[in-house]
Amino acid sequence: MKSRAAKTLSDLVDPRRAVIGIALAAAACVAVPAILSPYWLYLAITSVIGAVVMQSYGVIVGRAGVMSLCQLSFAAIGAWVVMRLNLADAPGGLIVWVILGGLAAAPVGMLIGLPALRVRGVNLAVITFGAAVSTDIVLGAKQFPGTEELKTVARPAAFSTNANYFVLVVIVFTVIAFALAALDKTRLGRSWLELRHSERMAASHGISVARSKLAAFAISAFVAGVGGGLMAGQLGLVVAGNFAMGQSVTLFAIAILIGPHHPEGALMSGVFGAAMATILEKVRLPQDLGGIVFGIVPIFALRSGMSQTDFTRNRKRLAKARKQRDAAPAADRERADAGPPAERTVGAPARPIGTGPALEVTGLTVRYGPVTALDAVDLTVPAGTVVGLIGPNGAGKSTFISAVGGFLGTLPGTVRLDGAPIDRLAPQVRAARGLRRTFQTTLIAPELTQYEYLDIGAGRRLERAEADELLEFFGCPVGDLPVSIVDAGTRRLLDVAAAIAARPTVALLDEPAAGQSAAESRRLAERLARVPERYGVSVLLVEHDMELVRVACREVTVLDFGHVIATGPTEQVLRDPAVTAAYLGSSDTPDDAVASTAIVTPTG
Numbered sequence: 001m002k003s004r005a006a007k008t009l010s011d012l013v014d015p016r017r018a019v020i021g022i023a024l025a026a027a028a029c030v031a032v033p034a035i036l037s038p039y040w041l042y043l044a045i046t047s048v049i050g051a052v053v054m055q056s057y058g059v060i061v062g063r064a065g066v067m068s069l070c071q072l073s074f075a076a077i078g079a080w081v082v083m084r085l086n087l088a089d090a091p092g093g094l095i096v097w098v099i100l101g102g103l104a105a106a107p108v109g110m111l112i113g114l115p116a117l118r119v120r121g122v123n124l125a126v127i128t129f130g131a132a133v134s135t136d137i138v139l140g141a142k143q144f145p146g147t148e149e150l151k152t153v154a155r156p157a158a159f160s161t162n163a164n165y166f167v168l169v170v171i172v173f174t175v176i177a178f179a180l181a182a183l184d185k186t187r188l189g190r191s192w193l194e195l196r197h198s199e200r201m202a203a204s205h206g207i208s209v210a211r212s213k214l215a216a217f218a219i220s221a222f223v224a225g226v227g228g229g230l231m232a233g234q235l236g237l238v239v240a241g242n243f244a245m246g247q248s249v250t251l252f253a254i255a256i257l258i259g260p261h262h263p264e265g266a267l268m269s270g271v272f273g274a275a276m277a278t279i280l281e282k283v284r285l286p287q288d289l290g291g292i293v294f295g296i297v298p299i300f301a302l303r304s305g306m307s308q309t310d311f312t313r314n315r316k317r318l319a320k321a322r323k324q325r326d327a328a329p330a331a332d333r334e335r336a337d338a339g340p341p342a343e344r345t346v347g348a349p350a351r352p353i354g355t356g357p358a359l360e361v362t363g364l365t366v367r368y369g370p371v372t373a374l375d376a377v378d379l380t381v382p383a384g385t386v387v388g389l390i391g392p393n394g395a396g397k398s399t400f401i402s403a404v405g406g407f408l409g410t411l412p413g414t415v416r417l418d419g420a421p422i423d424r425l426a427p428q429v430r431a432a433r434g435l436r437r438t439f440q441t442t443l444i445a446p447e448l449t450q451y452e453y454l455d456i457g458a459g460r461r462l463e464r465a466e467a468d469e470l471l472e473f474f475g476c477p478v479g480d481l482p483v484s485i486v487d488a489g490t491r492r493l494l495d496v497a498a499a500i501a502a503r504p505t506v507a508l509l510d511e512p513a514a515g516q517s518a519a520e521s522r523r524l525a526e527r528l529a530r531v532p533e534r535y536g537v538s539v540l541l542v543e544h545d546m547e548l549v550r551v552a553c554r555e556v557t558v559l560d561f562g563h564v565i566a567t568g569p570t571e572q573v574l575r576d577p578a579v580t581a582a583y584l585g586s587s588d589t590p591d592d593a594v595a596s597t598a599i600v601t602p603t604g
């Protein structure tokens with residue numbers, strides 16, 4: 001039987017990929033020094049060190065989607081530490097110094113990452129570029145330690161020759177590649193993927209955007225610092241020009257185009273960024289050719305909206321997924337068409353349902369400038385129920401969900417979850433306390449499989465049986481299909497399943513039936529009605545589909561222009577003339593009103 005540690009390791013690192021990766025690295029270590037002349041071997045070392053630096057872009061730009069233009073500043077810190085320790089003949093030798101260089105860069109990375117908590121996009125690029133400029137100025141005014149004394153960095157005896165140093169840098173690159181691949185499978189790694197697509201979605205899953213971003217800055221700075229340290233070991237002495245700010249920007253562009261968050265992308269970027277000019281010069285080709293390649297690769301990136309390596313990988317993955325889907329379409333259709341499966345026998349037990357209100361909102365007010373979207377709204381979701389929140393377009397329903405979820409900051413009014421006030425908490429803290437939400441527009445990272453997305457939603461690794469049960473209950477296809485191949489309507493259901501997987505006290509569902517056929521809506525209604533008893537989760541359901549509301553909800557609250565105009569048992573409220581008037585702008589008969597609600601189409 002596999003030990004727990006071995007199982008965890010095989011969960012984090014795909015054994016097949018590990019074997020291929022190690023075999024390729026070993027082959028390179030044997031073949032490259034044997035085949036290449038000393039000059040080309042030197043360039044190969046430069047390229048692999050460049051690839052290590054590009055791995056740092058792979059973390060911050062490729063994974064977390066943050067624009068950082070100062071990665072070479074972190075590399076400079078790594079190099080500086082190595083040269084300082086070398087000058088002092090510090091114990092440990094180059095390998096230890098390189099690690100210390102990375103560790104010294106990490107807190108600086110976090111410091112520079114602090115503004116990223118408030119700004120993003122171009123503004124953040126400007127801030128990080130400012131850091132690169134400052135590093136340039138400091139390094140320009142102050143030489144690296146050992147430069148005056150001409151004390152070159154001493155390599156360990158085992159790696160003193162360039163052939164052996166090549167082996168060292170390949171080992172470092174490979175170890176970082178495996179470590180990052182393993183990190184991708186952890187909650188932190190997945191949180192970066194969510195951040196890249198939507199910070200709001202990440203927060204709704206209880207992920208701290210601040211912590212994830214700072215971790216991305218720290219880890220990417222560490223990796224860049226290691227790259228800088230290796231550079232010092234290769235060159236013996238480094239100068240400010242090795243870490244020029246312009247180079248940081250060029251490497252950023254290369255990162256966007258090639259995608260160094262994949263090992264092959266990091267290697268290609270390393271060759272391109274670190275050695276292209278020299279290679280062209282050596283083979284007597286015009287330097288402009290580099291510019292031409294630089295001009296062609298963006299065509300791929302722009303055409304596909306993704307980096308070159310993402311594009312290639314995605315194409316392969318989609319082809320495989322389509323085959324997989326086509327192999328089992330009948331089973332999936334049956335599953336979607338079937339009624340809710342009977343008693344649940346797997347997975348975490350249902351949350352015990354309390355006796356008081358699960359969610360109690362009083363006096364909630366939201367103003368967008370002159371528009372009062374919610375005006376002192378009171379709403380209660382009794383424990384163990386599904387409550388509907390309906391109203392015409394623009395009534396304030398989505399605003400209510402965002403406000404209760406904490407996405408609009410601290411507001412007038414109170415929000416209590418299971419009796420405890422949560423109105424001053426950040427969205428991810430509310431989510432962690434047991435308040436989950438879905439969005440009208442789902443932005444699930446398409447790279448994830450459905451299983452992986454459920455894990456993110458649940459905040460833990462679900463057992464296969466538990467994930468399968470959830471997917472089956474909500475009529476989603478088999479779990480290892482990538483989200484990119486799942487249609488928009490099914491993604492909404494997946495979003496609901498991910499919210500329920502966390503076993504929150506309350507799930508706020510924003511129009512989960514949008515994009516579903518009438519029959520699918522009906523089945524969803526039956527399923528939602530059973531959620532409280534099956535999973536112990538109370539639900540607030542925003543919907544335009546009145547048939548779904550009728551079937552799923554025990555109580556309904558109606559909003560109109562930010563005011564509650566009716567609240568109570570579903571049938572009674574749906575027959576209320578004031579509700580009819582709000583929907584139709586006249587006092588038609590209640591039944592007409594309900595029938596006519598199908599005409600009120602969602603805009604979100």
Ligand SMILES: Nc1ncnc2c1ncn2[C@@H]1O[C@H](COP(=O)(O)OP(=O)(O)OP(=O)(O)O)[C@@H](O)[C@H]1O
Pocket residue numbers: 368371372373391392393394395396397398399400602603604
């Ligand atoms: N970010 C915003 N800035 C300014 N006004 C906004 C903003 N978001 C919503 N509003 C306004 O607040 C009011 C309520 O909008 P909200 O989206 O909450 O309504 P809704 O009931 O969810 O509508 P729908 O059913 O169309 O989704 C509308 O008048 C809308 O125009």
